[in-house]
Amino acid sequence: MSSSPWNIYDFLMEFLDAHGIPKGPLMLRDIGLSRDQFIAGSHEVHKLKQINHILEVFQELSFILIGDSGQKDPQIYFEVVKTHPGRVLAVYIRDVSGSDLTDLIAEYLIQGVELILVKDTTAAAAHALSKDGFCQVIRKKSKIRESRMRRNRFRIASSILLFKEGLK
Secondary structure (H helix, E strand, O other): OOOOEHHHHHHHHHHHHHOOOOOOOOOOEOOOOOOOOOOOOOHHHHHHHHHHHHHHHOOOOOEEEEEEHHHOHHHHHHHHHHHOOOOEEEEEEEOOOOOOOHHHHHHHHHOOOEEEEEOOHHHHHHHHHHOHHHHHHHHHHHOOOHHHHHHHHHHHHHHHHHHHHHOO
16 A cells, blocks of 8 residues: 555556565546646545455455555554554554654553654564464464564565655
């Protein structure tokens, strides 16, 4: 899920393939003219709509949300956490703005979700690997061996975060 426009779809597919990111739906924004904006609709509206759609389609799954602090991802994801209690296991935010998110981190914890600020892919992947609860949720739902899950989860987490860093 990205707020990037559809006209860079081919580039994004090549990027995802080159970095070994598993195939899946790629939900991008339409470019459309409005009186106020070149790309109609805001980043926030697009992201909330697409994430809500994914959560509604895959009701049996839990999710880990990954973003950065540059375009209000922590605030957008908090709305998702409140709207879909128990569905989000954690939120990883690459800190690119240096904003103080202390109050928001506390609000996440009240909802039972950890908001983890990271500097880079390595920090996020290391944290994800340390969370045995993530493996247990996945094991119950998919019945994949734990060692394979750890290897795949690290590869996916690293690839997704690498993708996010590559867009900057």
